[in-house]
Amino acid sequence: MNWNRRKFVKTTSVLAGASSCGLISLVGCTPVKYLSGEVKNNALVIDKSQWGDAEFVLVKNKKLPKPIFIKPTNDGYTALLLECTHKKCGVRPNSRSLKCPCHGSEFDHVGNVLKGPAERNLRSFKIWDDDNSIYIQ
Numbered sequence: 799m800n801w802n803r804r805k806f807v808k809t810t811s812v813l814a815g816a817s818s819c820g821l822i823s824l825v826g827c828t829p830v831k832y833l834s835g836e837v838k839n840n841a842l843v844i845d846k847s848q849w850g851d852a853e854f855v856l857v858k859n860k861k862l863p864k865p866i867f868i869k870p871t872n873d874g875y876t877a878l879l880l881e882c883t884h885k886k887c888g889v890r891p892n893s894r895s896l897k898c899p900c901h902g903s904e905f906d907h908v909g910n911v912l913k914g915p916a917e918r919n920l921r922s923f924k925i926w927d928d929d930n931s932i933y934i935q
């Protein structure tokens with residue numbers, strides 16, 4: 799392989815990797831939408847109009863150590879702190895599960911442990927909604 803061919807192969811491999819994952823905000827090649835929440839009456843409030851067509855969203859607030867994962871369920875929503883219960887690393891969402899990059903723990907989308915070393919489920923929050931907003935407490 800001459801230098802030009804090697805450079806071509808290396809460049810196209812990088813571009814192929816980027817295109818399969820997209821070039822937007824990513825967590826493990828899954829596009830992730832971040833929303834901001836506002837604290838009102840002891841609840842974190844999210845404007846539903848920000849949601850769009852996302853499968854799930856992450857909400858950041860300066861009072862939280864890690865973002866909150868929010869996903870619709872059959873009877874409402876699930877809200878989980880993305881902090882691993884093993885040693886507090888940040889857990890990363892994808893369309894099937896929530897994975898910890900530190901030691902390999904994995905959780906389902908309602909926070910149950912699928913794979914250790916974590917032994918406890920993710921911390922969950924009370925969550926409810928009305929026509930315009932989602933409330934997390």
Ligand code: FES
Pocket residue numbers: 882883884885886887898899900901902903914915916
């Ligand atoms: S901190 Fe998540 S598996 Fe260890």
